[in-house]
Amino acid sequence: MKKIRISAVSYTNTKPFIYGIQNTGIINQIDLSLDIPADCAQKLIDDKVDIGLIPVAATLSMPEWHIVSDYCIGAVGAVNSVFIFSNCDIKDVKTIQLDPQSRTSNNLALVLLKNFWKIEPQRITDAGDYAQSIDPNTAFVQIGDRTFGKKAQYKFVYDLAEEWQKLTGLPFLFAAWIANKPIPKAFTDEFNASLKYGLDHRAELLKELPTRPDFDLEDYLMHKLDFDLTEDKKKALYLFLDYIKAL
Helix, strand or coil: CEEEEEEEEHHHHHHHHHHHHCCCCCHHHHEEEEHHHHHHHHHCCCCCCCCEEEEHHHHHHHCEEEEEEEEEECCCCCCCCCCECCCCCCHHEEEECCCCCCCCHHHHHHHHHHHHCCCEEEECCCCCCCCCEEEEEEEEEEEEEHHCCCCCHHHHHEEEEHHHHHCCCCCCEEEEECCCCCCCCHHHHHHHHHHHHHHHHHHHHHHHCCCCCCCHHHHHHHHCEEEEEHHHHHHHHHHHHHHCCCC
16 A cells, blocks of 8 residues: 655644654554644645645645644644744834744734734745844744743743634634545544544653753643644634635
C-alpha cells in the first residue's frame, strides 16, 4: 500500500499528536515531515503531501479540502502562544510587523485590528528581524515556541485567541488536519485513534520535555490548548474565513 504523506507543525503544540503517531501502528503507514505552519500549508497546496496540520487560512488557497480528524489546534480563550507584542497601546499602533511562519495568525491579527480595535496600521511582511523594533508605535505578531517566556518583556501584550473570543464569543481554530483529496475512511479512523492516543498520554509526554523556568508547559498542553474539533470551532473557522475575505 502506498504510504500517506503527512506534514505536521514542528511546534510544542503538536507534540501530543506526534507522540500518538510515533507510538501507534499508524507510523508504518505514513511518511511524516515536521515543518513550520506556512510550509505545512504550502506542501499541501502543492500536493507534496496528502494531509497537513495546516493553518486554517490556507484553505482559501485550496480548490479542494477535507477535514480528516476530530482533533485540531485550538483554544477557548487565551492560548498563550499567539500574540501581538507592542511598544504601545494597540490603539496607538501605526505599523504591524507580521510573522513569516504563519498566515493564519497574521490574518487573525489583521481581522482583530480592523474589526475589534478599529485600526488599520501599515503592514510589514518582510522585516529583516520582524520581532525586534525600538519604534514606539510598532507592534509585531509572533507565534509558537518563540513566544514562550516573552510576555514579561513587553508592556503591551495581546493574546489573539483571547481577543477573538471577545470579538465573536467563539473559540478559535488555528490549525486542522486537512487533506487535499479524499482519504480512505479506514485510514482516517486509525489516524484519528493515534491522535487520541497522544492526547490521552500527555502526562507521559510532559515527562520527556525539558522544563522551562519561564513557561508552564503542563498548563499549556493540558489547559490552554484545546484539541477537540467542536461545532463551535467549526463555526469559528467559517466566520474567520469570511472575515479574511473582507479584509
